[in-house]
């Protein structure tokens with residue numbers, strides 16, 4: 001695997017400057033005209049095997065059922081505070097997870113439960129965090145938007161729109177500095193794509209050729225505002241143009257397309273060529289958060305996407321065409337997933353709340 005030239009990497013020998021020099025010519029390393037994919041041509045010829053498709057199906061179904069159950073627990077008053085569901089967007093977290101290598105990082109906003117499950121976090125710990133229990137992944141003190149699991153490579157869970165983008169660049173900077181071959185997968189929404197700090201981060205990421213894949217989850221809406229109403233350029237994969245960052249639009253409702261595009265972008269970043277933008281075209285079925293009356297779109301619009309583009313149905317149909325499904329196998333996946341989610345919900349409902357003394361722990365880092 002090709003590596004970034006040694007003179008460009010932020011090495012431990014020169015830690016003070018913390019500013020890796022951009023001495024490599026812009027034309028280097030397969031960089032094409034900005035806004036176009038430099039790796040477009042290399043589409044994988046053969047599809048993934050049966051085991052992989054079944055695994056993707058199972059993982060997407062797990063996220064869907066988990067989120068449906070979280071929505072119910074919220075309705076029962078068992079989850080407090082904010083809760084943003086990922087239903088409809090499952091193919092992105094699952095397809096991109098297939099691209100991750102051990103040690104790679106994922107960082108995202110507040111629509112985060114799907115990413116946590118895809119990263120391998122324990123559904124019981126995630127659900128117990130939602131209900132604010134001591135056994136939750138943040139000891140019941142973080143809730144929906146503030147979970148973190150270094151072992152799983154999951155770096156949050158961030159409530160400030162767009163703030164995870166510079167943080168994701170920081171993770172990539174550390175990878176570069178340590179020369180560890182790891183990639184930071186930094187996710188944000190179409191609304192966040194209009195945040196100023198995103199572009200400061202883009203500039204540094206390309207200038208220092210940081211190993212970061214920016215994944216824009218374009219679900220068409222930022223709260224109640226559509227992309228058309230808020231953005232002068234609605235093709236968000238082009239947002240790196242003035243920074244020379246290549247980008248590609250991807251069908252974010254097709255898990256296989258996500259994984260293929262993700263693999264190319266990750267390889268690009270991992271081999272020292274710098275950042276890559278993937279715009280995933282997707283849709284969220286539920287409101288922005290649990291308290292959204294969703295008056296900005298029609299029921300027909302949502303139903304049409306569910307009927308024609310649903311990522312789970314889409315993969316199931318594909319597998320049926322390939323002869324990869326049999327009734328028994330699908331039933332088994334269905335009941336496994338149901339059980340995992342039922343167990344997680346039961347655990348989250350019955351596990352004890354944190355001791356009030358916990359309010360005073362985990363506030364400052366220990367010296």
Ligand SMILES: Cc1ncc(C[n+]2csc(CCOP(=O)(O)OP(=O)(O)O)c2C)c(N)n1
Pocket residue numbers: 111159160161162188189190191192193219221222223288
């Ligand atoms: C800096 C900042 N501004 C505004 C908000 C309020 N806010 C929360 S979510 C959101 C919309 C973001 O939409 P998008 O980036 O498309 O992500 P999605 O919710 O669709 O996943 C806004 C404006 C915030 N949390 N942080």
Ligand SMILES: [Mg+2]
Pocket residue numbers: 189190191217218219220221222223
């Ligand atoms: Mg959005």
